[in-house]
Amino acid sequence: MSDTHPATTTRPMPLPTARGEVSGALVDALVHEPGGATLPGGATLPGGRPLRAADPYGDDLQLALYVCYELHYQGFSGVDDAWEWDPELLRTRQALERRFLDALRSDATTHDDPDAAVSGLLVEPADGTGVSHFLRDEGELWQMREYIAHRSLYQLKEADPHVWVLPRLRGRAKAAMAAVEYDEFGAGHGDRVHAELFAALMADLGLDPMYNHYLDATSARMLAVVNMMSLLGLHRALRGALVGHFATVEITSSPASDRLAQALRRLGAGEAAVFFYTEHVEADAVHEQVVRHGVIDDLLKHEPGLAADVAFGVDATVFLEDRFADEILDTWRKGRSSLRVPL
Ligand SMILES: [Fe+2]
Numbered sequence: 001m002s003d004t005h006p007a008t009t010t011r012p013m014p015l016p017t018a019r020g021e022v023s024g025a026l027v028d029a030l031v032h033e034p035g036g037a038t039l040p041g042g043a044t045l046p047g048g049r050p051l052r053a054a055d056p057y058g059d060d061l062q063l064a065l066y067v068c069y070e071l072h073y074q075g076f077s078g079v080d081d082a083w084e085w086d087p088e089l090l091r092t093r094q095a096l097e098r099r100f101l102d103a104l105r106s107d108a109t110t111h112d113d114p115d116a117a118v119s120g121l122l123v124e125p126a127d128g129t130g131v132s133h134f135l136r137d138e139g140e141l142w143q144m145r146e147y148i149a150h151r152s153l154y155q156l157k158e159a160d161p162h163v164w165v166l167p168r169l170r171g172r173a174k175a176a177m178a179a180v181e182y183d184e185f186g187a188g189h190g191d192r193v194h195a196e197l198f199a200a201l202m203a204d205l206g207l208d209p210m211y212n213h214y215l216d217a218t219s220a221r222m223l224a225v226v227n228m229m230s231l232l233g234l235h236r237a238l239r240g241a242l243v244g245h246f247a248t249v250e251i252t253s254s255p256a257s258d259r260l261a262q263a264l265r266r267l268g269a270g271e272a273a274v275f276f277y278t279e280h281v282e283a284d285a286v287h288e289q290v291v292r293h294g295v296i297d298d299l300l301k302h303e304p305g306l307a308a309d310v311a312f313g314v315d316a317t318v319f320l321e322d323r324f325a326d327e328i329l330d331t332w333r334k335g336r337s338s339l340r341v342p343l
C-alpha cells in the first residue's frame with residue numbers, strides 16, 4: 001500500500017438503496033441541487049408522520065441518519081456538496097437525531113456515575129459470549145468475512161468523528177485526546193492510518209475495501225453504532241458522551257482484538273489481516289489509560305457537570321454494540337447470513 005493512494009478514499013460511493021419512506025424521500029431529494037423546501041419533480045425532504053412513526057432503531061431511520069451524516073465525511077457521488085449545510089437538510093437531520101437520542105437516553109442509561117460505568121468494562125466475564133469469542137472458538141471464514149464487512153462502516157472512518165471533540169477540550173484533556181488520535185491516524189505515516197490497515201485486512205480476506213462499499217449490505221444495528229459516534233462527535237453539547245464512548249472503545253478493544261487476531265490466524269488469514277488486530281492489542285492497552293486518566297479525569301475536573309453524560313456515552317456504546325452482537329450471533333446460529341446482501 002502506498003502513501004499516495006489510500007484504499008479508503010478512492011472515490012465516494014453512490015447513494016444507497018432506500019429502506020423505507022423516510023430514507024426513500026431523502027435519497028430522492030439528494031439527487032437534486034439543494035435550495036429550500038421545493039425541489040424539482042415534487043421531491044421533498046422527509047418529515048411529518050412517516051418520520052414521527054419510524055422506529056428509531058429501524059433500517060429506515062438509521063439509514064436516513066447515516067446518509068445525512070455522511071455528507072460531513074466523504075459524501076456520495078452525484079450529491080451536491082452544498083447539501084452538507086443546507087438548512088432544510090439540517091432540520092431533517094435534527095428530527096432524526098432527536099428520535100434516536102431520546103430512544104438511547106431512555107433505553108441505554110444504566111449509570112449516572114462514570115467510574116461505575118467504566119468499572120463495568122474493566123472486568124471481562126470468564127465465559128465471554130461475544131462475537132470475538134465466537135469467532136475465536138468456532139467461527140468459520142464466511143462468518144469472519146461478514147463481521148468485517150459490517151465493521152467496515154465503522155472502521156473505515158475509524159477515529160474521524162472523535163476529532164470533532166478536540167476544539168471543545170482544553171489543556172491536558174485536549175493533549176491526551178490528540179495523542180491517541182495521532183496514533184489512530186498513523187503517527188505521521190499514511191500507510192499506518194488505522195482505517196488503511198483495516199482496508200488491507202479487507203483486501204486480504206477478499207473483501208472490497210472501498211469506503212462505504214457494504215453500506216447496502218449492513219444492518220440497522222451496525223448503522224446505529226456508527227450513527228451514535230457521528231451524533232456524539234458533531235454536537236458540542238454531547239462532548240462528555242463522546243469521551244465516554246471513546247473510552248469504551250479503547251477499553252474493550254485490546255482483549256477483543258487479541259481474540260480476533262487468534263481467530264484470523266486459525267482461519268489462515270494473511271499477515272495484513274492479523275496485523276490490524278495485533279496492532280490494536282498493544283496500542284489500545286495504552287490508549288485506554290490515556291483516555292481514562294488524561295481525557296476523562298481532566299475533563300471532569302474542569303467540567304464536573306458532564307459526569308452523567310460521560311456515563312451515558314459508555315452505556316450507549318455498550319447498549320448498541322450488544323444489540324449488534326446479539327443480532328449477528330443469532331442469525332449465524334440459525335445458519336443464516338447476517339447481511340442484507342450476502343457476500
Ligand atoms: Fe485504532
Ligand SMILES: [Fe+2]
Pocket residue numbers: 184250283284287
Ligand atoms: Fe485506539
